[in-house]
Amino acid sequence: MRLAILSRGPRLYSTRRLVEEARKRDCDVAVLDPLQFSLMIADDGVQILHKGERFIHDAVLPRIGHSITRHGVALIRQFEQLGIYTSNSSSGIIQSRDKLRASQILAKNKINxxxxxxxxxxxxxxxAxxxxxxxxxxxxxxxxxxxxxxxxxxTLRESRHLVEALLxxxxxxxxxxxxxxxxxxxxRVLVVGDKVVASMRRKSRGREFRSNYHLNGIIEKVDLPLEYEELAKRAARVLGLKVAGVDLLEGADGPLVLEVxxxxGLEGIEKASNVNVAAHIIEFIIEDHIFTDVDMAQVMRTQPGQGALSLHLRNHPRLIGCAIGDIFPRNDKSIPVFALSRDKKLEWNPEPHTQLRFDDVMIFYGETRALRSALKKVTYSNLPRQNENIPQDDSTSI
Ligand SMILES: Nc1ncnc2c1ncn2[C@@H]1O[C@H](COP(=O)(O)OP(=O)(O)O)[C@@H](O)[C@H]1O
Ligand SMILES: [Mg+2]
Incomplete structure (x- = not known):
């Protein structure tokens, strides 16, 4: 495998370790500065040049610094368009870097x-x-x-002052x-693919409340409870990251995700956990790089007039309690129920006997105009007997 590590710091511990483990596994590895690429974009294709040369690698491992996020993400998007594997996607990087956006996505997926x-x-x-x-x-x-x-x-006074200065x-x-x-x-939990490969506890010194390693924090080994492991894996997954450092706080009612x-960085975690994290990352990429990610949201917008629609059951109380098959018969091809989002799970092609609940979201795919009119019809009529006494509501929100 020809692997390109995108990093501005070939001498940094993490970069050096990744290069070392890649070489041990016979990878042809290069560290390329993300700021030395040029991108060519045209409707008949895209191109990438690195210092004037064509890009020839099979897989990309991005290590994009915060200060160059915008540029780095544009570069990764270009790799994605060329079908070149990247261990973290452009959307994963961009949405995890913004603490507001990341919190919205985590909360939407019911992650504490x-x-x-x-x-x-x-x-x-x-x-607030x-x-x-x-x-x-x-x-x-x-x-x-x-x-x-x-x-x-x-205090409120201090908080106001600080917010004012920041704004x-x-x-x-x-x-x-x-x-x-x-x-x-x-x-800190290191997630690689769908596994937790290492973890550590970080502590601050003195009265400092922030435990960042870069603020001279202390690191130590930790035995990670299963609940923490599961949460870290889900957080990385919903943010679209395959290689992620997930930061968890130990709350009174269990773990909370702080950021992803x-x-x-590999230095602290390798020392504290005694795990060869770099090897795990390289082996994962060797195994994973055959397939590239699909941006389903984009795929569903390929054709005008076609797409996915969702129906939030909370907005259609008359359908709650009904079986999917009663309201959306399988033989009625005009409304294919694509998936059902319930609790923390997504069920593809849900069984017709599944009874709908208040918090469910149904997802449909097809010709959007036909879908809309079919869904409208269904949300007005076809009502099962037990719900007939609920007054009709003129508005539907599909
Ligand atoms: N809500 C919070 N409650 C308790 N400690 C927090 C909270 N938010 C941040 N911290 C502490 O501050 C550190 C840095 O915060 P974080 O949001 O991770 O910012 P950064 O991206 O700069 O690391 C955390 O590692 C944690 O120790
Ligand atoms: Mg942090």
Whole structure:
């Protein structure tokens, strides 16, 4: 396999370790600076040049620094368009780098996170603090890293001052529930593919509440409970990352996901856990690089007039309790029920006898105009007897 590691720091510990493990496995490996690529885009194809030469590698391992996220992600998108394997996708990197966006995706997938508010106006600070559970609160900027831009505030006055200063410098500001049980410590979990390969506990020194390794934190071995493992794997998965450093806080009611890092540092974790994490990453890529990811959202928008629609059962209470097969008969080809999203799972082609629940979301695929009119008809008529006494509602939201 010809592997390109995209990194600006060939001498950094993580890069060196990845190169070393790749060479041991007979990979032809090069460290390429993501800022030295040129991208050619045309409707009849795309091209990538590195220092004027054609790109010839089979797989890409991105290690994109925070300061060049925009450029790095554009480059990875180009690889994706060429069908070249990348161990983390452009969308995975972009959505995990923004703490607001990442929190929205994690929450949508019912993954425990600290309560979080995004504020744009000083007048909302007090309400936001109440919403997240009261003082003290953590205030942070959405794009920070290595503990930069993360603060603990104990009074409303101090919180307002800080938010004001951050807003003045055009930062996007989050006010977050402070997980006191986890003061000064967190757990870093390394997920590779669908496995947890290593973990460690990080602790701060002195009174510091941030446990980042780069802030001179202490690292130690940890025995990871299964619940923590499962949560870390799900967090990496829903954010679309195959190689991820997932940071967990130890809350009183179990683990919470704090953030997910797409280019996790290897030095601390290899030392603390005694695991050869670099080897796990390289072996995973050797195994995984045959297939490239599919961006289903994009695929479903390929043709005008075709696409996916969802129906949130909470907006259609008359359908709750009915079996899917009664309202959407299998032989009625106009409304193919594609999938059912329930709890933390997605069921493809759900069984006709499945009874619909309040929190379910049904997903359909097909000609959107036909789908819309068929769905409208179904949400008005075809009502099973037990629900007939519920008054008719004129509006449907499909
Ligand atoms: N809501 C919180 N409750 C308790 N500790 C927190 C909270 N948010 C952050 N921390 C501490 O601060 C550190 C840095 O915060 P984090 O959101 O991970 O920012 P960064 O991306 O800069 O690492 C965390 O590792 C954790 O120790
Ligand atoms: Mg962090």
């Amino acid at each position: 996170i600290p309560r979080t508010a995004y504020v744009r106006d000083l007048r909302d600070v007090e309400k 603090i109440d919403e997240v559970g009261g003082l003290p609160v953590v205030i942070k900027v959405t794009q920070g890293t290595q503990g930069d831009g993360v603060f603990l505030r104990h 003045l410098t055009k930062k996007a500001v989050l006010i977050q529930e402070y997980i006191a049980e986890s003061h000064g410590k967190d757990i 890092n797409s280019s996790p």
